[in-house]
Amino acid sequence: MDVVDFASWYRREHPRLASTLVVVAGDVGTAAEAADEAFARAYERWDRVGVMASPGGWAYRTALNVLHRRRRRARLEAVLLRRHGGGGKLDSFAVPADWSPEVWDALRSLPIRERTAVALRYVADLPTQAIAEAMGVAPGTVGSTLHAARRNLAAALGDELAVPEIELTPRCEEEPSDA
Amino acid sequence: MPDLDTALATITRFAERPPIARPPDEDVARRARSLRRKRRIRRSSAAALVVVVGVAGVAVGLRAGGDDGARSVVSDTPPTTRTVEPGEFLDEVIDIIEAEAYDADPDWVAGWREQAVAVAATARTAGETYRFIEGMRGMVGPGPTIVSPPPVQHQADDRTAPSPAPTSEVVGDVGFLTLPPIPSGATSESGTAYIAIAHDLLDADVCGWIVDLRVPEPVRSASDLGTMLSAVAPLLGPGTTVGYRDRTGATTTWDIGEDGAVSFGEEEVAPGSDEAMGPDLPVAVLQRWSTSGTWEALLMALRGEPDVRTFGLPSGGRSTGTETFTLSDGSLLVLRTSLPVDRNGTGYDGPIAPDEQVAPRGTRTDPQREAAAAWLATQPSCR
Numbered sequence: 001m002d003v004v005d006f007a008s009w010y011r012r013e014h015p016r017l018a019s020t021l022v023v024v025a026g027d028v029g030t031a032a033e034a035a036d037e038a039f040a041r042a043y044e045r046w047d048r049v050g051v052m053a054s055p056g057g058w059a060y061r062t063a064l065n066v067l068h069r070r071r072r073r074a075r076l077e078a079v080l081l082r083r084h085g086g087g088g089k090l091d092s093f094a095v096p097a098d099w100s101p102e103v104w105d106a107l108r109s110l111p112i113r114e115r116t117a118v119a120l121r122y123v124a125d126l127p128t129q130a131i132a133e134a135m136g137v138a139p140g141t142v143g144s145t146l147h148a149a150r151r152n153l154a155a156a157l158g159d160e161l162a163v164p165e166i167e168l169t170p171r172c173e174e175e176p177s178d179a
Numbered sequence: 180m181p182d183l184d185t186a187l188a189t190i191t192r193f194a195e196r197p198p199i200a201r202p203p204d205e206d207v208a209r210r211a212r213s214l215r216r217k218r219r220i221r222r223s224s225a226a227a228l229v230v231v232v233g234v235a236g237v238a239v240g241l242r243a244g245g246d247d248g249a250r251s252v253v254s255d256t257p258p259t260t261r262t263v264e265p266g267e268f269l270d271e272v273i274d275i276i277e278a279e280a281y282d283a284d285p286d287w288v289a290g291w292r293e294q295a296v297a298v299a300a301t302a303r304t305a306g307e308t309y310r311f312i313e314g315m316r317g318m319v320g321p322g323p324t325i326v327s328p329p330p331v332q333h334q335a336d337d338r339t340a341p342s343p344a345p346t347s348e349v350v351g352d353v354g355f356l357t358l359p360p361i362p363s364g365a366t367s368e369s370g371t372a373y374i375a376i377a378h379d380l381l382d383a384d385v386c387g388w389i390v391d392l393r394v395p396e397p398v399r400s401a402s403d404l405g406t407m408l409s410a411v412a413p414l415l416g417p418g419t420t421v422g423y424r425d426r427t428g429a430t431t432t433w434d435i436g437e438d439g440a441v442s443f444g445e446e447e448v449a450p451g452s453d454e455a456m457g458p459d460l461p462v463a464v465l466q467r468w469s470t471s472g473t474w475e476a477l478l479m480a481l482r483g484e485p486d487v488r489t490f491g492l493p494s495g496g497r498s499t500g501t502e503t504f505t506l507s508d509g510s511l512l513v514l515r516t517s518l519p520v521d522r523n524g525t526g527y528d529g530p531i532a533p534d535e536q537v538a539p540r541g542t543r544t545d546p547q548r549e550a551a552a553a554w555l556a557t558q559p560s561c562r
Contacts, residue, residue: 007204018199023190032199040210041278048427065274068292096198103186122190136289154183 006046010039013056016124017063023119025067026108028096034070038063060124060134064116106156114149121146263508265308266299272312272512275504281426281515291315305508312512344373345410347380353555354385355548358392358410360402360473365441365449370406374449377410386561387461388414389551392478393491394469402473408433408480409441409449414462420480422524423500423517430520433480461486461558463551466533471495476519478531483522488554489533491547496530 014035021031038059042049049055095104107115113135120131132139181189263271273295277288298311343359358377363370381388390411408420412435422432431444438451464481466489475494481487500517518526535554537547555561 014201015197016194019194019197022198028198039207043207044211098196100189103189123193158180159182
């Protein structure tokens with residue numbers, strides 16, 4: 001397989017990865033750091049990452065791992081802050097410029113797992129298999145997580161009837177098939 | 180308030196309006212360099228840092244082409260120590276394993292991450308998580324092995340340390356070559372001397388060679404594969420000798436050029452010379468369980484040659500391609516990142532059986548050497 005040129009891949013991939021991470025992290029600063037680290041790691045190993053079937057998939061997984069680590073650290077810092085009389089709330093959840101505040105507020109109400117699935121599906125535009133690999137879960141779990149996310153998102157938006165009881169996974173038909 | 184469909188369409192368009200500006204390309208390179216400095220021990224062919232530690236009963240040599248694998252890497256800077264939060268430390272280790280380990284399985288990694296939370300909750304220091312990390316052994320090959328506290332290191336001093344040198348004896352028309360460990364790179368003073376002595380010995384007027392790779396048990400120290408390959412280049416001749424394949428399938432090979440120069444991938448590690456080339460002679464190789472690490476890589480290099488036959492017992496099966504990573508607490512993580520492959524691309528993931536299995540017998544005779552000499556006597560150049 002030919003090695004993809006890093007610079008062109010980086011320029012093409014950055015906006016989507018960065019936006020995805022902002023949704024997952026709920027914080028622009030944390031997302032920016034995770035994106036920077038993921039791209040730096042990809043650059044460092046580009047001889048191997050560049051020949052992968054999906055360098056983007058590798059980058060998403062790496063970035064999510066970085067975010068996961070930072071969230072754990074943030075939780076610990078929050079505990080320490082509370083212990084020392086601070087507020088202990090670190091997530092700013094400031095609305096990014098040009099993004100809909102209503103949608104942003106609805107997103108922030110989702111559990112992190114559902115927010116991650118939504119971000120990978122609707123912002124990163126990844127197929128189910130790639131989402132499963134990035135999140136480290138089974139493809140079936142992605143479907144159920146997305147279903148729950150849409151239901152909770154609809155509830156947060158006051159659109160209770162929007163999600164059917166049976167998951168139709170309308171975007172799955174876009175995925176490549178071996179058949 | 181938008182309805183769900185409108186909200187999802189809005190989310191889809193978030194990617195068109197990223198709230199984060201893309202840093203310039205050069206910032207990525209700078210950050211990658213910073214990451215590398217922080218986490219990874221740089222490969223240095225010139226550094227003569229030797230570390231020998233005992234972990235779980237296994238002596239591990241760490242250096243360029245070290246005893247535990249020809250792709251080991253070394254530091255030319257001393258590690259630093261600092262206090263690290265156990266959870267952060269475990270995340271760091273598992274990140275490295277996930278990204279680099281040859282055998283890292285996503286399911287295992289996910290399981291470790293879950294277990295790591297419980298381990299980190301009870302550990303007071305990063306050091307208290309070492310046992311958990313070493314518990315991953317067997318699931319990611321022969322590692323990971325963690326070395327801490329930072330080992331006592333000493334710069335090999337060419338001025339004061341006795342320089343190891345190959346030795347040989349000629350019995351009849353057959354030469355018998357032994358190769359002691361040489362921790363120094365091929366361009367160092369002692370490495371250059373080692374190679375020159377080997378080439379001088381291999382210039383002897385013999386009809387064939389017995390190369391003894393049965394490393395004596397006490398000699399478990401590190402050795403540089405580049406230096407050793409250069410030393411036996413007259414026996415190997417030009418071409419690919421041995422390689423290391425990472426989990427993406429990419430293989431980096433040790434090659435000998437037409438002029439005898441030895442290179443690893445694109446990097447030349449030993450210059451060529453007229454002496455580096457020799458006549459095609461039959462070679463009998465002696466091996467046993469202690470033929471391990473660099474010697475096992477040499478065994479693989481020699482096995483691929485025509486007119487080479489191996490005698491003795493199965494090798495140690497430890498010629499794994501390891502890399503060493505510095506961790507934030509200053510300890511070292513040794514990880515298998517590649518699998519050795521011979522010149523034909525065949526991977527080796529265990530002991531290498533000899534062509535002729537010959538068991539040792541007593542201490543006064545050497546039946547393995549006798550079997551090798553008997554085979555050489557049947558070769559056209561020795562008849």
